[in-house]
Amino acid sequence: MIAILTPRERQIGMAMAIGLALLGLTMAALGGHDPIAVHGFMALALGLALVFAVGSVLEEPAPNPARLQQYYDDPIKVGIVLAMIWGVFAMTIGLWVAALMVWPDATFGQAWSSYGRLRPVHTTGVIFAFGGNALIATSFHVMQRTCRARLADQLSPWFVLIGYNLFLVWAVTGYFMGVTQSKEYAEPEWYADIWLVIVWVTYLVLYLRTLKRRAEPHIYVANWYYLAFIVVVAMLHIVNAAAIPVSWTGAKSYPAFSGVQDAMVQWWYGHNAVAFFMTSGFLGMLYYYLPMRAQRPIFSYRLSIISFWGITFFYLWVGSHHLHYTALPTWVQNLGMTFSIMLLVPSWASAGNALATLNGAWHRVRDDATLRFMFIAAVFYGLSTFEGSFLAIRPVNALSHYTDWTVGHVHSGALGWLAMVTFGAFYSVIPQIWGRTAMYSPKLVEWHFWLALAGLLTYVFSLWNAGITQGLMWRAYNSAGTLNYSFIESMEAMRPYYIARVLGGALFLAGICVGAVNIWLTIRGARDAAPDRPLSPQAAE
Amino acid sequence: MSIFKFHYNLEKNSVGFVVAIILAASVGGLVEIAPLFTIDDTVETLPDMRVYTPLELAGRNIYIREGCYACHSQMIRTLRDEVERYGPYSLAAESQYDHPMLWGSKRTGPDIARLGGKYSDDWHEAHLIYPRAVVPTSIMPAYPWLATTPLDVEGLGAHLAVLAQLGVPYTDDMIANASRDATAQARPDSDAATGLVDRYGEATTIRRFTDAREVTEMDAVIAYLQILGQLTQAPYAAEVPQ
Ligand code: HEM
Numbered sequence: 001m002i003a004i005l006t007p008r009e010r011q012i013g014m015a016m017a018i019g020l021a022l023l024g025l026t027m028a029a030l031g032g033h034d035p036i037a038v039h040g041f042m043a044l045a046l047g048l049a050l051v052f053a054v055g056s057v058l059e060e061p062a063p064n065p066a067r068l069q070q071y072y073d074d075p076i077k078v079g080i081v082l083a084m085i086w087g088v089f090a091m092t093i094g095l096w097v098a099a100l101m102v103w104p105d106a107t108f109g110q111a112w113s114s115y116g117r118l119r120p121v122h123t124t125g126v127i128f129a130f131g132g133n134a135l136i137a138t139s140f141h142v143m144q145r146t147c148r149a150r151l152a153d154q155l156s157p158w159f160v161l162i163g164y165n166l167f168l169v170w171a172v173t174g175y176f177m178g179v180t181q182s183k184e185y186a187e188p189e190w191y192a193d194i195w196l197v198i199v200w201v202t203y204l205v206l207y208l209r210t211l212k213r214r215a216e217p218h219i220y221v222a223n224w225y226y227l228a229f230i231v232v233v234a235m236l237h238i239v240n241a242a243a244i245p246v247s248w249t250g251a252k253s254y255p256a257f258s259g260v261q262d263a264m265v266q267w268w269y270g271h272n273a274v275a276f277f278m279t280s281g282f283l284g285m286l287y288y289y290l291p292m293r294a295q296r297p298i299f300s301y302r303l304s305i306i307s308f309w310g311i312t313f314f315y316l317w318v319g320s321h322h323l324h325y326t327a328l329p330t331w332v333q334n335l336g337m338t339f340s341i342m343l344l345v346p347s348w349a350s351a352g353n354a355l356a357t358l359n360g361a362w363h364r365v366r367d368d369a370t371l372r373f374m375f376i377a378a379v380f381y382g383l384s385t386f387e388g389s390f391l392a393i394r395p396v397n398a399l400s401h402y403t404d405w406t407v408g409h410v411h412s413g414a415l416g417w418l419a420m421v422t423f424g425a426f427y428s429v430i431p432q433i434w435g436r437t438a439m440y441s442p443k444l445v446e447w448h449f450w451l452a453l454a455g456l457l458t459y460v461f462s463l464w465n466a467g468i469t470q471g472l473m474w475r476a477y478n479s480a481g482t483l484n485y486s487f488i489e490s491m492e493a494m495r496p497y498y499i500a501r502v503l504g505g506a507l508f509l510a511g512i513c514v515g516a517v518n519i520w521l522t523i524r525g526a527r528d529a530a531p532d533r534p535l536s537p538q539a540a541e
Numbered sequence: 542m543s544i545f546k547f548h549y550n551l552e553k554n555s556v557g558f559v560v561a562i563i564l565a566a567s568v569g570g571l572v573e574i575a576p577l578f579t580i581d582d583t584v585e586t587l588p589d590m591r592v593y594t595p596l597e598l599a600g601r602n603i604y605i606r607e608g609c610y611a612c613h614s615q616m617i618r619t620l621r622d623e624v625e626r627y628g629p630y631s632l633a634a635e636s637q638y639d640h641p642m643l644w645g646s647k648r649t650g651p652d653i654a655r656l657g658g659k660y661s662d663d664w665h666e667a668h669l670i671y672p673r674a675v676v677p678t679s680i681m682p683a684y685p686w687l688a689t690t691p692l693d694v695e696g697l698g699a700h701l702a703v704l705a706q707l708g709v710p711y712t713d714d715m716i717a718n719a720s721r722d723a724t725a726q727a728r729p730d731s732d733a734a735t736g737l738v739d740r741y742g743e744a745t746t747i748r749r750f751t752d753a754r755e756v757t758e759m760d761a762v763i764a765y766l767q768i769l770g771q772l773t774q775a776p777y778a779a780e781v782p783q
Contacts, residue, residue: 111607116612208556224552244707257641259642328633401646407647474622488676
């Protein structure tokens with residue numbers, strides 16, 4: 001894999017690996033007993049591993065220039081494998097967290113294994129590690145195929161992929177050690193945040209450089225969504241991560257904003273992490289792989305334009321719906337509610353566009369589990385966005401907020417939309433880039449589909465019930481005009497639902513494990529030619 | 542239609558497209574967030590509002606480290622049942638020194654914005670060591686290690702200094718004496734305790750922790766829990782709406 005880099009690229013790669021090792025060494029040396037030192041050692045180890053990997057092929061002859069006449073798929077392959085590993089890991093942690101809410105002593109009795117530390121491992125793991133690697137990998141695929149151009153260079157994709165995963169390892173191991181800023185979906189500390197900015201800017205530059213090489217005059221819709229994902233996430237991250245470290249050699253920092261301003265910035269970020277990470281990026285996926293698999297063009301080009309700009313504009317207004325009836329000024333709450341309702345229009349336009357694309361291909365939806373994954377994803381995208389707009393209405397939110405209804409809503413989106421569309425995309429792309437005609441076992445894809453669907457439904461139905469029960473118990477009055485239930489009673493009432501959630505999670509996890517095995521067997525199997533979109537002839541970089 | 546025509550051309554220009562995304566995505570944040578920093582009555586002015594003592598701040602950092610915020614909110618909404626269950630609704634001013642805020646988003650456990658003074662220190666200690674010893678059906682995690690881990694009071698001055706930079710009114714005197722004050726709050730009978738009260742006010746709770754053992758993380762967490770909702774008395778005077 002590395003020998004395909006030019007000697008010059010290998011040298012630069014070597015220099016970067018040494019740089020990383022030195023950075024790690026510095027952090028480890030200055031960090032003393034602080035967790036930042038542990039993260040330094042990790043960077044050092046990764047840097048040294050890369051030095052050896054690159055060093056072993058440094059002197060190999062230059063690669064065949066004919067490679068430039070092909071797509072560059074190695075980083076995609078690595079990204080997909082990483083996404084699957086993270087996915088299995090993070091959903092296992094999710095299952096553990098779910099179990100802790102039924103059997104709270106099911107830990108190792110040590111700090112690292114307690115609920116509050118595991119929960120961000122799960123959320124970061126599924127969203128940023130599973131989802132993020134899937135987005136990066138598929139974006140590399142989509143940008144090349146829709147532009148009919150090879151990636152702009154061979155080194156920066158690796159920098160993006162490896163750098164991003166270093167960020168993830170820092171984040172996740174940090175939580176185990178208690179390193180966190182406590183901001184939901186933005187928990188990593190300042191040094192990891194800075195590192196992410198560097199990686200992310202490289203990603204954007206790579207994307208733009210590749211677009212520039214395109215052989216098609218127009219930039220295909222899927223790329224709009226990936227671009228919005230990259231650009232807006234950068235914007236959100238830079239503002240929300242603003243903080244001052246207590247010491248340059250320690251992990252702890254204090255975020256720049258406080259109180260009500262911090263709350264608003266946090267949920268402006270938080271909701272748009274949902275919008276631009278978990279929605280926009282994955283819509284990019286959907287807009288490429290669904291039409292491909294269904295062998296039908298996107299239903300309406302104009303509808304794509306309207307929904308794209310609607311989503312990009314409206315979403316940034318809605319964060320305040322997380323703060324209804326709080327100390328946030330009411331006018332901001334009302335703006336958040338209004339825009340949340342308007343947001344339903346472009347959201348349903350996207351979902352409708354996807355579903356209408358399937359018109360005429362329903363027999364494929366019936367026969368092909370891969371396409372069915374994406375069909376269910378579009379349906380749950382529609383359902384979750386409807387539910388989201390509904391939950392943003394103040395009186396509804398009065399009931400639902402702080403309850404498990406929110407968690408049910410999150411997972412209807414996370415399992416039903418994000419994970420489903422990812423699996424559909426993976427099963428479409430894997431045979432193609434590994435040069436197989438199909439997955440190792442279509443039967444196992446079926447199994448995965450039904451396990452995932454059963455898990456999803458069990459999960460969301462149990463938590464919808466849990467949340468509504470909880471909300472109603474909290475506000476129930478008895479005939480004497482006092483509150484009818486103690487908090488403890490509402491907590492006890494959750495037990496059956498939490499048990500059902502464990503069951504649903506186990507099914508979903510079983511599904512992804514089946515998927516991982518199937519993917520592994522496909523990769524290991526024999527190569528047989530598979531059709532690919534021809535690259536347009538192009539001058540070398 | 543001309544708007545589609547415009548888009549037709551925009552689609553051919555990747556940098557233009559990125560600029561358009563940035564423009565479209567910036568409006569919402571600018572309109573909703575910028576005024577929160579400039580409109581004065583966003584945060585009420587409360588004369589008796591005090592800052593966290595170093596021990597309370599250390600406890601708050603442990604609360605963050607352990608992820609207590611994942612199950613506990615600290616934001617009582619302006620709803621009748623919440624006010625009756627938890628106490629007067631939260632004011633913006635109460636979290637004005639909170640970097641970061643810990644309003645929370647999920648109540649697996651109850652809201653604790655007004656927890657201070659509700660239980661004794663001993664209750665908290667027993668509860669944190671093993672919640673089910675106190676509340677048999679509780680699903681809260683146990684935190685036994687807090688009671689055995691000595692608190693690191695050394696660097697606290699640097700923490701206060703950073704917060705001062707961010708606008709929290711810590712004086713130079715407070716910063717210079719941070720470590721001493723942290724120990725003093727857990728040692729009511731020591732001379733240092735008077736200095737602490739001078740700096741942070743009469744209302745500073747100095748309780749328990751009388752035995753000679755080292756100051757632990759448990760002491761810090763409990764000091765923090767006992768001050769929740771007690772940094773100012775203003776909310777208790779406010780009118781309760783429906
Ligand atoms: C095996 C499947 C899964 C299980 C068993 C599971 C379980 C859980 C549990 C127990 C929580 C904590 C809820 C609470 O604190 O009350 C949680 C939170 C969360 N999970 Fe999952 N999860 C799974 C899959 C996923 C996936 C695939 C995603 C996204 C791609 C996801 C995204 C989230 C998010 C965003 C939260 C935070 C919710 C909030 O703050 O309201 N989960 N999950």
